[in-house]
Amino acid sequence: MGSVRQVLETGGRLLRGKVPGQLIIQLTDRCNAQCPQCGMRVLNRFPRKRLDNDYVKQLLDAGAQRGMRMVSFTGGEPFLLLQDLVELINYAGKAGYRYIRTGTNGFLFRHHQELNFEDKVHRLAERLAATPLRNLWFSVDSAEPDIHDRMRGFPGVLAGIKKALPIFHAHGIYPSANVGLNRNLTQETMALSPLEGDGVDEERFIRAFSQGLERLYRLIIETGFTLTSACYPMSVEPGEAGLQAVYAATASERIVRFDRREKVLLYQALFATVKKFRHRLRIVTPLSAVHNLIGHHSGNQGHGYGCRGGSDYLFVDSVDGQTYPCGYRGADGLGRLWELDATKVAANRKADCRKCDWECFRDPSELFGPLTSGLFRPWQLAAAHLRDPQFLKIWFRDVQYARACDLYDGRKAPDYTRLNAFAGSVRDGRTPCQANPLARQSRAVGK
Numbered sequence: 001m002g003s004v005r006q007v008l009e010t011g012g013r014l015l016r017g018k019v020p021g022q023l024i025i026q027l028t029d030r031c032n033a034q035c036p037q038c039g040m041r042v043l044n045r046f047p048r049k050r051l052d053n054d055y056v057k058q059l060l061d062a063g064a065q066r067g068m069r070m071v072s073f074t075g076g077e078p079f080l081l082l083q084d085l086v087e088l089i090n091y092a093g094k095a096g097y098r099y100i101r102t103g104t105n106g107f108l109f110r111h112h113q114e115l116n117f118e119d120k121v122h123r124l125a126e127r128l129a130a131t132p133l134r135n136l137w138f139s140v141d142s143a144e145p146d147i148h149d150r151m152r153g154f155p156g157v158l159a160g161i162k163k164a165l166p167i168f169h170a171h172g173i174y175p176s177a178n179v180g181l182n183r184n185l186t187q188e189t190m191a192l193s194p195l196e197g198d199g200v201d202e203e204r205f206i207r208a209f210s211q212g213l214e215r216l217y218r219l220i221i222e223t224g225f226t227l228t229s230a231c232y233p234m235s236v237e238p239g240e241a242g243l244q245a246v247y248a249a250t251a252s253e254r255i256v257r258f259d260r261r262e263k264v265l266l267y268q269a270l271f272a273t274v275k276k277f278r279h280r281l282r283i284v285t286p287l288s289a290v291h292n293l294i295g296h297h298s299g300n301q302g303h304g305y306g307c308r309g310g311s312d313y314l315f316v317d318s319v320d321g322q323t324y325p326c327g328y329r330g331a332d333g334l335g336r337l338w339e340l341d342a343t344k345v346a347a348n349r350k351a352d353c354r355k356c357d358w359e360c361f362r363d364p365s366e367l368f369g370p371l372t373s374g375l376f377r378p379w380q381l382a383a384a385h386l387r388d389p390q391f392l393k394i395w396f397r398d399v400q401y402a403r404a405c406d407l408y409d410g411r412k413a414p415d416y417t418r419l420n421a422f423a424g425s426v427r428d429g430r431t432p433c434q435a436n437p438l439a440r441q442s443r444a445v446g447k
Contacts, residue, residue: 019312019368021068023337024327024360025059026318027051027085028076029248033105034153035141037182037256039248040076042153048076049319053084059316060088060095062338068314070099072360074249076318079104086131093132103137103178105152109160121164125171135410136168137178137229143186143216151184158223165224174410176227176284177220181266182255185212206265213273221280226414229284230270232293232357233258234328243355246317247327263297263357279423282405282414285359288395289366295388296354303388305369309361310334310348328356367402370395397422 028050031040051059063071071092078085085102092100108124111117128136138161142148145158168175183189188208220228233256234249258266271290274283292304309315310325316337317324323334325348332348334340356362370392373381385392402408404418 019308019364019372020070021063021066022070022072022313022361022364023059023063023068024072024074024313024315025051025056026074026076026247026316026327027056027078027081027088029318030080031075031077031105032080032107033077035105035139035151036184036253037141037151037180039245050076050081051316051318051321053087055321056088057091059321059337060092060097062336063314064095064097065338066340069097071097071101073100073102077105077107078102079108086127089128089131089133097132098134100131100133101135101137102133103139103176105154106138106157106161107152107154109164110154110157112156112160112163117160117163118167121167122171125164125168125173129171129173133173133411135176135227135408136173137176138225140177140179140216140220141182142184143212143219145219147184147187147190162223169224169226169413172411174226174413176229176408176410177223177225178229178231179216179220180231180256181233181270184255185209186215188212202261202265205262206269209266209269210273213269214276217273217277217281225281227282227284227408227410230274230359232359232362233263233266234356234358243328244330245328246319246324246330247315249327260297260299264294267294267297278401279416279419279421282408282419284363284408286363286367286395286398286402288391288398289359289363291391291394292366293357293362302352304354305366305373306352306354307356307358307361308349308365308368309353309358310351311345312349313361313364325353326356326358326361328358329353367395367398 028048029040030048030050031038032042034043035041060071073085073088089100089102109121114120139152140148140158141151149155149157165175183192186208189212192205192208217228267290270285271287271294274285274287274290277283289304295303307313307326309329310332313326314334314337315324315327316322317327321336323337323340324330325332325334334344370381373384401422404415404421406412406415
């Protein structure tokens with residue numbers, strides 16, 4: 001009955017020109033990690049803020065009244081506020097949110113050599129399993145564990161995550177590896193010079209990142225993850241593309257700075273690698289979105305679908321508690337969530353923003369784009385198909401894949417029999433169970 005209600009509710013929103021709403025709440029900008037690609041790293045000195053629980057509950061109520069059913073609690077490091085986080089997850093479930101997400105930098109898994117490590121993880125997993133949390137992510141920064149651990153400032157953390165994952169699986173939670181694309185992917189990508197001027201070895205660039213991404217996905221599988229997503233590189237400087245970052249999970253350092261030519265090559269490598277591994281992992285990254293990012297950064301004006309940030313998707317900052325179209329349009333504040341100006345929301349819905357690559361909003365915007373376009377502007381959909389005949393084929397395959405992944409439900413074990421249909425010509429000759437050592441275990445736990 002619940003699933004029928006969800007379908008009817010989603011259909012009703014689509015018929016009103018809207019898509020399922022998403023709310024991202026930054027609980028705090030406090031963090032204990034040293035990640036060089038993030039402005040909230042512990043080494044940066046600035047006054048740290050957090051949102052009061054009662055204020056967050058007001059936000060949740062206001063979002064639910066607007067028909068939002070997806071919420072993400074982010075930071076900073078949300079697990080520094082574990083007790084409050086659990087309380088807010090439970091509140092969100094009671095308020096009507098069905099897709100509740102949060103994540104961690106993994107600091108809780110640092111000291112995996114301690115005798116009581118597994119007991120601690122069991123207690124944590126049991127506590128989270130008792131909530132309506134749907135998806136939990138652990139951040140992963142590099143295909144090389146020592147580089148990843150140095151970037152985080154947590155020696156041995158990836159080894160601790162490897163020990164922790166089977167415990168989470170036993171409690172019915174299947175965490176996702178949230179990959180931040182950056183130049184520290186491998187030693188080879190670290191050694192690449194930025195693309196400047198003529199005579200750039202583009203072949204070397206795409207080869208290094210293709211090989212690095214393959215190593216990364218293998219590491220994710222070997223560590224025990226069954227789900228993964230990718231954060232596209234985000235670096236916003238003052239005045240760039242009219243953006244003014246309010247979400248501090250960005251930096252101007254070279255590690256996440258890629259020019260447009262580099263982004264095209266990077267996304268080409270990502271596209272090929274995701275396609276190659278989709279039968280071995282549930283990969284949230286939609287190929288149709290990556291395809292359109294390639295087109296956009298190649299200079300094709302109007303390629304793909306504009307972001308729905310500011311209309312159906314909203315971001316709330318921990319510093320001022322204000323609502324923004326996304327974390328990177330700080331000059332376009334919308335005020336308190338419960339006081340949103342309907343005129344501003346309508347204007348944002350008509351906007352065609354492609355100013356950044358924030359996957360949290362860009363990926364779902366690209367996925368819902370053909371549906372809303374087909375309902376209200378079928379001529380535009382037809383014209384887009386004529387310009388780019390491959391897109392709808394890729395998009396339709398994405399939709400089939402999402403269904404095979406149970407819409408990336410982190411409370412369900414993967415079904416590798418269904419994923420095997422996406423092996424295509426890139427299969428390496430092994431069955432999914434052979435390719436992923438946790439396939440049998442994960443399926444057994446899910447029964």
